[in-house]
Amino acid sequence: MVRPPYPRLPWLVRRNVFLRSQQILAVLMRHGMDWLFTRFAPGADESQLARRVFTRARRTPAEEFVSALVELGPTFIKFGQALSSRLDLLPPEYIAELSKLQDLVPPTPYEQIMTVLTNELKRDPKDIFIQFDPQPLASASIGQVYAATLWSGEEVVVKIVRPGAQEVFEQDIQILTDLAEWASNHTVLGRFYDLRMLVDEFAFTVRAEFDYLREGQNIEAFRTNFADDPVVHIPKVYWDYTTRQVITMERFSGIKLNDLPALDNAGIDRRTIAENLMHFALRQIFEFGLYHADPHAGNFFVQPDGSLAVMDFGMIGRLTPGMKRTFLGIAEAISRRDAEILVDELISANIFYRELDRRAFTREMERLFDRFTGLSLKDLTGAQVMGEIMQLVMQNHLQLPGELVAMTRAIIISEGTGMMLYPGFQLFTFAAPYVKRFWQEERSMRNMLPRISAAAMDGMELTMELPRRVTRLLSRLERGQLEVNINTEELNDLVSKFQKMTNRMTLGMILSAVIVALSLIMVVYKPETWQPLGEFIFGFALISSIVFGIWLIWSIIRTGRT
Numbered sequence: 246m247v248r249p250p251y252p253r254l255p256w257l258v259r260r261n262v263f264l265r266s267q268q269i270l271a272v273l274m275r276h277g278m279d280w281l282f283t284r285f286a287p288g289a290d291e292s293q294l295a296r297r298v299f300t301r302a303r304r305t306p307a308e309e310f311v312s313a314l315v316e317l318g319p320t321f322i323k324f325g326q327a328l329s330s331r332l333d334l335l336p337p338e339y340i341a342e343l344s345k346l347q348d349l350v351p352p353t354p355y356e357q358i359m360t361v362l363t364n365e366l367k368r369d370p371k372d373i374f375i376q377f378d379p380q381p382l383a384s385a386s387i388g389q390v391y392a393a394t395l396w397s398g399e400e401v402v403v404k405i406v407r408p409g410a411q412e413v414f415e416q417d418i419q420i421l422t423d424l425a426e427w428a429s430n431h432t433v434l435g436r437f438y439d440l441r442m443l444v445d446e447f448a449f450t451v452r453a454e455f456d457y458l459r460e461g462q463n464i465e466a467f468r469t470n471f472a473d474d475p476v477v478h479i480p481k482v483y484w485d486y487t488t489r490q491v492i493t494m495e496r497f498s499g500i501k502l503n504d505l506p507a508l509d510n511a512g513i514d515r516r517t518i519a520e521n522l523m524h525f526a527l528r529q530i531f532e533f534g535l536y537h538a539d540p541h542a543g544n545f546f547v548q549p550d551g552s553l554a555v556m557d558f559g560m561i562g563r564l565t566p567g568m569k570r571t572f573l574g575i576a577e578a579i580s581r582r583d584a585e586i587l588v589d590e591l592i593s594a595n596i597f598y599r600e601l602d603r604r605a606f607t608r609e610m611e612r613l614f615d616r617f618t619g620l621s622l623k624d625l626t627g628a629q630v631m632g633e634i635m636q637l638v639m640q641n642h643l644q645l646p647g648e649l650v651a652m653t654r655a656i657i658i659s660e661g662t663g664m665m666l667y668p669g670f671q672l673f674t675f676a677a678p679y680v681k682r683f684w685q686e687e688r689s690m691r692n693m694l695p696r697i698s699a700a701a702m703d704g705m706e707l708t709m710e711l712p713r714r715v716t717r718l719l720s721r722l723e724r725g726q727l728e729v730n731i732n733t734e735e736l737n738d739l740v741s742k743f744q745k746m747t748n749r750m751t752l753g754m755i756l757s758a759v760i761v762a763l764s765l766i767m768v769v770y771k772p773e774t775w776q777p778l779g780e781f782i783f784g785f786a787l788i789s790s791i792v793f794g795i796w797l798i799w800s801i802i803r804t805g806r807t
């Protein structure tokens with residue numbers, strides 16, 4: 246992945262960064278999270294570390310983790326929210342705690358927000374809005390949302406970035422990046438996961454959320470995709486009143502999706518709402534490859550006919566056709582209970598891992614499928630199946646691509662809301678026609694032709710290149726110049742073990758030599774002829790040799806290399 250450049254901070258800010266780093270470390274330690282920084286040592290494993298935390302903390306480690314994030318402020322709360330989607334990295338109890346995180350922060354005073362609005366729109370807001378409610382509809386970590394009315398009478402919401410929020414975010418990101426860098430080289434967590442990539446992905450997503458022009462473009466893309474869909478409504482963006490830090494869009498009304506009593510009172514069929522919600526999720530993924538990555542119930546207003554008005558397009562996921570095929574490959578492997586194919590698909594999905602026992606992983610997956618034997622897909626929920634697969638992925642220290650995990654999470658959240666609305670809702674049954682349509686589209690001539698022609702071009706290129714490459718290879722082989730570079734972690738481990746062994750042997754030989762030399766000196770020179778200084782040096786050398794010798798024997802016994 247390309248690392249987005251982050252601005253080099255001036256000296257004064259760097260000083261603040263230093264102070265903030267100290268504060269962050271202090272908070273983490275106070276919440277019993279020093280295990281995060283446990284230095285890498287062969288044999289250490291996270292379950293031992295987690296147990297240590299259990300014995301130390303009054304609350305569960307997951308609760309401690311979340312309260313530390315809350316104490317550290319908006320960037321860390323957002324980081325926690327991003328981590329709550331990482332079903333592949335964290336155990337379910339952490340995901341459950343992190344999902345409760347809300348970034349509701351005390352509102353920035355109205356006057357300060359108005360200054361941003363005036364500076365951004367370069368006009369007095371009174372010239373644009375006939376009415377502007379000073380009480381925010383919502384106050385999140387990035388921006389505040391206000392209800393307003395344009396002079397034309399159109400009802401809008403105006404989202405305004407909080408002044409200074411991005412500076413604080415950049416400062417915290419620098420610290421998180423430095424921590425991730427250090428932890429990658431020195432800690433147990435860093436041994437298994439690409440922490441730097443995790444922070445980079447997070448920084449990339451949140452930076453995008455600070456850019457309302459981008460959010461406006463996302464909304465436009467969704468409006469185009471769902472223009473002909475009667476059950477999904479996407480707000481209109483007012484571009485004349487939209488800048489990087491201000492976005493003005495159509496205001497929706499309706500009943501929030503999670504307000505079940507209000508939905509029942511209004512007599513709206515809950516099953517229809519659940520199906521509309523899942524229809525929205527599946528069309529995004531299988532048809533457009535562009536999806537709302539945060540489809541929690543609070544982001545939808547239900548209309549009287551059961552259709553859905555969608556809000557909050559800050560977090561958007563994109564899927565390449567390849568990623569879509571991988572996802573469907575995974576779904577097909579699950580439906581056929583074929584562990585081999587499932588592992589193949591996961592591995593080909595560009596996952597990150599440092600070490601993987603593929604056979605053991607496949608066996609564990611087979612065991613998982615055995616547990617599902619006798620159950621049809623109709624009896625299972627997506628959350629159950631994906632949750633269990635993600636558990637195995639986590640236990641084997643695999644890190645899936647962020648897009649794949651975010652999409653899985655989006656489906657699982659929609660399924661959860663669907664089941665809350667209508668307990669009989671079945672994801673797999675409902676999704677089947679969407680999947681079928683996707684495959685038909687995939688295998689249609691229109692889609693196959695470009696892929697076939699690309700493959701044919703690759704094949705031709707290879708055929709033309711092949712004789713030259715084979716000749717070069719053979720001539721190198723004849724000259725004995727063929728070099729093979731092997732650079733694996735295991736080999737490095739082995740080399741370092743050999744070095745340790747050699748060092749010990751050398752040290753042992755030196756110690757033996759010193760002890761033999763000292764014994765000879767004792768025999769040749771009579772102790773009564775010695776000066777006090779000589780006695781001292783002799784005694785010191787003898788005691789040091791004995792201590793060293795004992796340490797050497799003890800360290801050999803400890804590591805079991807006798």
Ligand SMILES: Nc1ncnc2c1ncn2[C@@H]1O[C@H](COP(=O)(O)OP(=O)(O)OP(=O)(O)O)[C@@H](O)[C@H]1O
Binds near residue numbers: 382496543557
């Ligand atoms: N188009 C809209 N019509 C009506 N209300 C809206 C609209 N957009 C946003 N809101 C209200 O403002 C709230 C916050 O909006 P939104 O989620 O877009 O802001 P945000 O700053 O991205 O917040 P968060 O960080 O929580 O996602 C929504 O839950 C909703 O109540």
